[in-house]
Amino acid sequence: MALKLYPLGIQTFERIRREDKLYIDKTEYVYRMAHTSGVYFFLGRPRRFGKSLLVSTFQSYFEGKKDLFKGLAIEKLEEEWTEYPVLHFDMSGGKHMNPQQLEEYLGYRLKDEELKWGISSPANGSNNRLIDLVNAAYRKSGKQVVVLVDEYDAPMLDAAHEKEQLDELRNIMRNFYSPLKFCEAKLRFVFLTGITKFSQLSIFSELNNITNISMNDDYAGICGITKDELLTRMSADIDVLSKAMGMDRTQTIGRLKDNYDGYHFSASSPDVFNPFSLLSCFAEKKFEAYWFASGTPTYLINMMRKYDVQPVDITRVEASASEFDAPTENMPTIMPLLYQSGYITIKDYNRDYDYYTLDVPNKEVRLGLTKALIPSYVSPNTLAVTNMARRIAQALDKRDMDGALTLLQTFLGTMPYCTNANSEGHYQQMLYVIFSLLTDYLVDVEVHTPTGRVDIVMLTRTDLYLLEIKLNQSGKSASHQINLKNYRQRFALSGRPITTVGVNFDGETRNISDWIINSSLKFEIKAKQFYAAS
Known part of the structure; x- marks a missing residue:
C-alpha cells in the first residue's frame, strides 16, 4: 500500500481531501466545539501548528460539505449537516503594515466576502461593512452566520511592544471586530485563532463571553500530531523512514520524539509533535530543524x-x-x-x-535557539563556533575533557574582546551556549544539590561532567568548590562516572587561564541500593 502524499504547504481542508493527501483526523474536536455551549471561541497555538487547516476544516463543516468528511470521526457523530453561511477572514497577510495599509488590507478581505453575498455598494468603514455582510448573509440564507478569523493577531505582532504604533493598529482591529458583539443574535459560531494572547483579548473587549480553549484539556490535541496519532495513523510512514535511515522502528520513534515531540498545551495534555517538522522529516527522510528554519527568531x-x-x-x-x-x-x-x-x-x-x-520542548528548538544566540553570546562568526563545538564533541566522545578545553581556549584566543565579559555569569552563559550545540548531550545550569548549586552539568554518552566556573581566581579554587561527597545524593543515579572540572577565566585576556579535572571518583550505584542505604 502506497503512502499518502504529505500536505506540506497546503492549509485547505477541501483540497487535502479532494487530492487524497494525508489528513490526521481532528473532526471529533470540530464536532465537540460546534455542539458545546457558547458562540465565541479562541485558540492560541505557535506558528505552523495547523491553525489555518483547522479553520478551513470548520469552514467545510459549516458549509455542509458532508462528502469531504467520509470516513472521518465526525461522519458518525453528525446527523444533520446543516449548511450555514460562512465568513472567513485570513489576517496572516496583514503583517508589517502601517495603519493606512492595514485599513486597505481589511478592505480587500471584506470585498472578497461582499462579492459572494451580492454587496456591490459597500458602506464606509470596515465595521459598517462587516455589519452589512452579516446582515446580508443572514437574510439571504435564512440561517445564523459563522465567522472564522485566522491569525487574528498577525497585524499587531510586529508592533506588540511599540506602544504608540500598537495602539493605532489595535484600534483599527477593535473597530473591525466590534460587530461580532453587536450581531450576536445572528451568529451561530465565531472562531478565532492566533499566536499571542492580547490583554483580555483586548481587541475583542466587548466580547466578554469569549471562551479561550488554548489551555483546555479537552482541546489540547486539536492542533499538531499527538503521539497516539503518530503511532496509529502514521505507522507505515515510520517503517518507511526507518528503512531509509537504516534504523529499527524503536530507534526511529526515539529520534522523532527527541527532535519534534515535547509540546504540551494544558495540565493533562497528550504528547504533541510539531506537525510541520514531523511531516517534513517524513517527506525529506532527514532529521533537520524544519520548524525553526522556517521562521526567523x-x-x-x-x-x-x-x-x-x-x-x-x-x-x-x-x-x-x-x-x-x-x-x-x-x-x-x-x-x-x-x-x-x-x-x-x-x-x-x-x-x-x-x-x-x-x-524548551525538544532538541530541534533547543539547538535552533542556541544557534540563534551564538552572535549575541559567543561570536558573530556562527560557522566558526559550530565547527569548534563539533570538534569539542569529538574530543568528549573520546572522554578527553582536557583536549576539549584546549580547543575552547584556542578558539577564544581568536575572538575579539567582549565589553561585558566582567562576570562569572557571562562565561557561564557562553559555555552553556557552546555546550548546548553538542546535540547528543544534555546540558543544564545552576543545578541544585542538597548543599548548593553546580554551574554547569553536562551528560555525555559516557560521563557526567560537573563544571564550576571562576573569574580571576584559579582552576584549583573552582575545583575545590565541587565537594563530591555533597553531590553523591544528587547525581548518584546517573549510573555514569562523574568527572569534576574547575575552570578559571582571566578577566584581562577574556580567556580560560587554567583548569583542573578530577575523574577519580565514580558513582555507579543502583537506585535500589541507594535508597536502601539512605
Missing part, C-alpha cells in the same frame, strides 16, 4: 535583549498559568512570548500547589 532575540534574558533563563522554570498564559503587550517578563510562540512549553503540572514546569 530575530524578533525573539531582540526581545530577549530588551528583557535582559540570558540563555540559561530559558531552561526549566516553575510558574503559574497567569505568568505565561498572559497578555504579551504588557508582559513583565518574556515568559508569555516564549510560551505562546512555542519556544518553551509545559512539561509538568503540580496540582497540589497549582504551578507548571516549563522548558
Whole structure:
C-alpha cells in the first residue's frame, strides 16, 4: 500500500481531501466545539501548528460539505449537516503594515466576502461593512452566520511592544471586530485563532463571553500530531523512514520524539509533535530543524535583549498559568512570548500547589535557539563556533575533557574582546551556549544539590561532567568548590562516572587561564541500593 502524499504547504481542508493527501483526523474536536455551549471561541497555538487547516476544516463543516468528511470521526457523530453561511477572514497577510495599509488590507478581505453575498455598494468603514455582510448573509440564507478569523493577531505582532504604533493598529482591529458583539443574535459560531494572547483579548473587549480553549484539556490535541496519532495513523510512514535511515522502528520513534515531540498545551495534555517538522522529516527522510528554519527568531532575540534574558533563563522554570498564559503587550517578563510562540512549553503540572514546569520542548528548538544566540553570546562568526563545538564533541566522545578545553581556549584566543565579559555569569552563559550545540548531550545550569548549586552539568554518552566556573581566581579554587561527597545524593543515579572540572577565566585576556579535572571518583550505584542505604 502506497503512502499518502504529505500536505506540506497546503492549509485547505477541501483540497487535502479532494487530492487524497494525508489528513490526521481532528473532526471529533470540530464536532465537540460546534455542539458545546457558547458562540465565541479562541485558540492560541505557535506558528505552523495547523491553525489555518483547522479553520478551513470548520469552514467545510459549516458549509455542509458532508462528502469531504467520509470516513472521518465526525461522519458518525453528525446527523444533520446543516449548511450555514460562512465568513472567513485570513489576517496572516496583514503583517508589517502601517495603519493606512492595514485599513486597505481589511478592505480587500471584506470585498472578497461582499462579492459572494451580492454587496456591490459597500458602506464606509470596515465595521459598517462587516455589519452589512452579516446582515446580508443572514437574510439571504435564512440561517445564523459563522465567522472564522485566522491569525487574528498577525497585524499587531510586529508592533506588540511599540506602544504608540500598537495602539493605532489595535484600534483599527477593535473597530473591525466590534460587530461580532453587536450581531450576536445572528451568529451561530465565531472562531478565532492566533499566536499571542492580547490583554483580555483586548481587541475583542466587548466580547466578554469569549471562551479561550488554548489551555483546555479537552482541546489540547486539536492542533499538531499527538503521539497516539503518530503511532496509529502514521505507522507505515515510520517503517518507511526507518528503512531509509537504516534504523529499527524503536530507534526511529526515539529520534522523532527527541527532535519534534515535547509540546504540551494544558495540565493533562497528550504528547504533541510539531506537525510541520514531523511531516517534513517524513517527506525529506532527514532529521533537520524544519520548524525553526522556517521562521526567523530575530524578533525573539531582540526581545530577549530588551528583557535582559540570558540563555540559561530559558531552561526549566516553575510558574503559574497567569505568568505565561498572559497578555504579551504588557508582559513583565518574556515568559508569555516564549510560551505562546512555542519556544518553551509545559512539561509538568503540580496540582497540589497549582504551578507548571516549563522548558524548551525538544532538541530541534533547543539547538535552533542556541544557534540563534551564538552572535549575541559567543561570536558573530556562527560557522566558526559550530565547527569548534563539533570538534569539542569529538574530543568528549573520546572522554578527553582536557583536549576539549584546549580547543575552547584556542578558539577564544581568536575572538575579539567582549565589553561585558566582567562576570562569572557571562562565561557561564557562553559555555552553556557552546555546550548546548553538542546535540547528543544534555546540558543544564545552576543545578541544585542538597548543599548548593553546580554551574554547569553536562551528560555525555559516557560521563557526567560537573563544571564550576571562576573569574580571576584559579582552576584549583573552582575545583575545590565541587565537594563530591555533597553531590553523591544528587547525581548518584546517573549510573555514569562523574568527572569534576574547575575552570578559571582571566578577566584581562577574556580567556580560560587554567583548569583542573578530577575523574577519580565514580558513582555507579543502583537506585535500589541507594535508597536502601539512605
